[in-house]
Amino acid sequence: MSPRVRHILSMSGGKDSTALAVYMRDREPDMEYVFCDTKKELQETYDYLARVEAYLGKPVIRLNDERGFDHWLEVYGYYLPSPQMRWCTRQLKIRPFERFVGDDPVISYIGIRGDEQRDGYISSKPNITPRYPFKEDGITERDVYRILDECGLGMPAYYKWRTRSGCYFCFFQRKAEWLGLQDNHPQLFQDAKAYEKTDPETGRHFTWSQNESLDELANPERAEEIRRRHVKAVEAEQASRPDRPLIEVLADSQDQEDDEQGCLICHL
Numbered sequence: 001m002s003p004r005v006r007h008i009l010s011m012s013g014g015k016d017s018t019a020l021a022v023y024m025r026d027r028e029p030d031m032e033y034v035f036c037d038t039k040k041e042l043q044e045t046y047d048y049l050a051r052v053e054a055y056l057g058k059p060v061i062r063l064n065d066e067r068g069f070d071h072w073l074e075v076y077g078y079y080l081p082s083p084q085m086r087w088c089t090r091q092l093k094i095r096p097f098e099r100f101v102g103d104d105p106v107i108s109y110i111g112i113r114g115d116e117q118r119d120g121y122i123s124s125k126p127n128i129t130p131r132y133p134f135k136e137d138g139i140t141e142r143d144v145y146r147i148l149d150e151c152g153l154g155m156p157a158y159y160k161w162r163t164r165s166g167c168y169f170c171f172f173q174r175k176a177e178w179l180g181l182q183d184n185h186p187q188l189f190q191d192a193k194a195y196e197k198t199d200p201e202t203g204r205h206f207t208w209s210q211n212e213s214l215d216e217l218a219n220p221e222r223a224e225e226i227r228r229r230h231v232k233a234v235e236a237e238q239a240s241r242p243d244r245p246l247i248e249v250l251a252d253s254q255d256q257e258d259d260e261q262g263c264l265i266c267h268l
C-alpha cells in the first residue's frame with residue numbers, strides 16, 4: 001500500500017499564509033498547520049497565531065531548531081545573515097520543516113497569490129510537492145484582505161508599523177520599519193543593536209541594515225530623513241493607483257534604499 005499523502009501548510013504569521021490557512025480550512029480537513037519558530041519573532045506574531053489556531057480549531061504546530069539563532073550565528077563566524085547569505089532561513093525554517101516531513105509524501109501549500117510573479121518553494125526534497133491554491137484560483141491581494149476581514153482575524157497587529165512577518169531583527173526590514181521597531185519595541189531595537197559588531201582586526205562592520213548601523217539609522221537627523229522618504233514613497237505609490245486602499249499602498253511602498261524582494265519563506 002502506498003503511504004498516505006500528508007497535507008502541510010507552513011505559516012509565517014504573515015497575511016498571505018494566514019489567508020491561505022483560512023481558505024483551505026474547509027477544503028482540506030486533514031491539513032497540518034505548522035509554524036517554524038525562530039524564537040526571535042514579534043509578540044504580535046505569536047498573539048496572531050493563537051487567534052488563528054482558535055479560528056482553525058486546530059493547533060499550529062511549532063517547529064524549531066533547538067540550538068537557535070545564536071548558536072548558528074556562532075557557527076557562521078558571527079556573520080549576520082543578509083539577503084546574499086541567508087543561513088537563518090535554511091537553519092531555522094527549511095531544515096526544521098524538512099525534519100518534520102521526513103520521507104513522507106507531502107503536498108506543501110504555499111500562499112503565493114494569483115497577482116504575484118514569483119515562485120516560492122520551501123524545500124527541494126523530492127517527496128515534497130508544492131501547491132499554490134491562490135495562483136490556481138486567481139486569488140489576489142485584495143481577496144486576501146477580504147478573506148482575513150470576513151473571517152474576523154483581520155491583519156496581524158504589527159501591520160500598523162511593519163508589513164512583513166519574521167524575526168524582529170530581519171534584515172529585509174525597510175528603513176522606516178526599523179524606526180517602527182524602535183518606537184514599538186524599544187528593547188528589541190536595543191537587542192538588535194547588540195548583534196551589530198565591528199571586527200577589531202579587519203574593521204569590517206556587521207550591520208543589519210545595508211550601509212549603516214542601527215545607531216546611525218536612529219540618529220535624529222537620519223531618522224527624520226528616513227521618515228520623510230517613507231512618506232514620499234507612500235504618496236508616490238498612492239498617486240500611481242489612487243483607487244487602492246491604504247493598507248495595500250503601505251505594503252507595496254518602499255523608497256530606493258529598501259530591499260524589495262523579501263523572503264518567500266518568512267514573509268508570506
Ligand code: SF4
Pocket residue numbers: 038081086088089092093165166167169170171172263266
Ligand atoms: S525573518 Fe528574516 S532574519 Fe528571520 S529567518 Fe527569515 S530571513 Fe532570516
